[in-house]
Amino acid sequence: MKVWKLLSPKVIAEEERPDSIASPTQAKVKIAKVLIAYPEIRAYTGAAGIRYPRVPGMYAIGVVVEAGEGCVKVEKNTRVFLDGVAPCGECAECKKGNKDGCLSPQIAGINKDGFLRDFIVAEEADLSPLPPSVSDDCALYTGLISLCEDIAGTLDAAKGTHVAVIGAGETGNILAQLLIYHQAVPILIDSDEERLAAAAACGVYYTLKADENLLAGVSEITGGRMAEGCVYTSFNGLSPDLPFDLAAPCGKVIYAGMEFAEMSVHLKKALDKKLTVTGVTGDCPQSAAAINLLVNKAVDLAPFLAEETDASDIPALFAAKAALLEKENRTRPSILNMI
Template sequence: MKAWQIVSKGEFRLVEKDGTVDSGEVKVKVNKAALACTDLELYKGQGNAMFPIVPVMSAVGQISEGSELAGLQKGERVVLYPYEMDPDTTYNKKRVLAPDVKIMGLDTDGFLCDFVTVPHEKAYILPEGVSDSAALFTEYIALGIKVIEALHVEKGQYITILGANTIGNIIAQLALYYQIVPVLIDTDQSKLDLAQSYGVYYTVNPTSANVGDRIKEITGGEMAEYCVYEIRGGMSPNYATAITKETGTVVVVGHHLENETVNFNLCDILEKQLSVIGVKNGYGEFYSAINLLANRAIKTDGLVDVEIEFEDVPRKFQELAEVETRIPYQKVVVKC
């Protein structure tokens, strides 16, 4: 099995991985893998990046070999579950935020491979109507579900979302599904336009409107009680505390890397008595995420901007690493 491994800052190596399939495991032919910002950050040596590591947390493929006891047949399409948790941990429950989760492709080897061997319970069968490209967003949808749960927001209430990257876009769509009113905020008008095409009615671009005034206008003179701050969305974190009403809740969402810092306005947090919650994974929500895709509750057409071949991985990472501003893509997909 071949895998792209980051061996040091700015350096990839194509390595051979052990293809042995142990009892209770399945071998999956990876069809597509989606690159994330964390993959690029690892490549650039940001945070406490540990080398060598195989990046990528989102991948789909087909069963090529495995135990019949798992109930998975050769050729079945699956999306791979990237979370690892000690089964004895007290957080091993659905509907509970799970901080002690390791993420494959970030904390341990991920899925940037032609084949991968995983425990059978990490291979989730895909319904017939869910395409490979759509399934690549399963982890983001699971993460978004955790965000909505953490907020305890009710139908008809407003939620501001800072950052219209893939995660922000999906959270806005989830809000609509749960009959919550999202207000999506970003300086990239093309990303706001994409969200509007998905049915997100309220969007605000700080380059052409005063965010606070616009939020007041939308909410009938009040600020929103709930806010989501996407750490890689390119927005100032001070918006989060400024546009959230007194005793409101701010959720900070994103896949972590060590040594990342976000500077919030502590005066606003104290003065308004805001609650701040961190959500960094979608542990326990993969089935729900897949069902939302199957029911077409979440749109993904347009979220994949670029597809590359497996052999082009080092070149594309080098190209992206040279971009000094926000990455101009929603999602880059590798055809494995």
């Protein structure tokens, strides 16, 4: 098989690797599409602080071309989502048998090789079969939906609870839609009106621009109580202190994303308000549940399906996206077609 790997920041090289099935519970998958989003570009530029060489690509879908004789849920031609996150198997929690509580989950493209390749041999346990009603492009978002479900579960917001969601990128937008699905009341916040408008078109009712009127806006929507839950999504460019201003006393604040930037906050504000502060990193993916949400059309992914590109010049694609990120401090996801 062919892989594209980062040798160092901004240097991508092709490499041939052997690709035969080594155990009966493995399957060989032809990679069809890979999501190129923030983590991939951060790995490319060196901002993610990963160890090189590394094959990028956190989320991908493909088709099984060969299944080992011990495989029970996939066979030749099964369309699958590839789970990019797996427990390490070596930490104290894993050794106790609590793999969902793994302390150093292995994340594709970050601390293990990812999916930017033509074929992969994977354990069947890391493959999630896709029903026909879920399109390839939507299926690429299974991992992010799983992360957002994890956040919603940690919030455990009762019906009608106001939740401030800071950052209207992919995670914030999808989370706001899922909170509505779970009957909470999200207030989506960003400095970028285009992103807020995209979320509004997906049915997110309350969107607020992060400006000098923000606190007054949240106060008005919540009848002066402020938000009982508050989620700060990684890399949104807004102050990580914002949740402490927007949260109601005794509220819950969650910092969420597949990775975190270095952050400093004024803890006194959180202590004075007796806030509960925690982090969610989506490290025990519930792909089957996420795929079920796609089947039920619980989220509208239209804003994230616009950019599709072929794999003819992968180094040029990464270079162009990195340049855009440097210029605008934002990047939009691209769907890379590998076939």
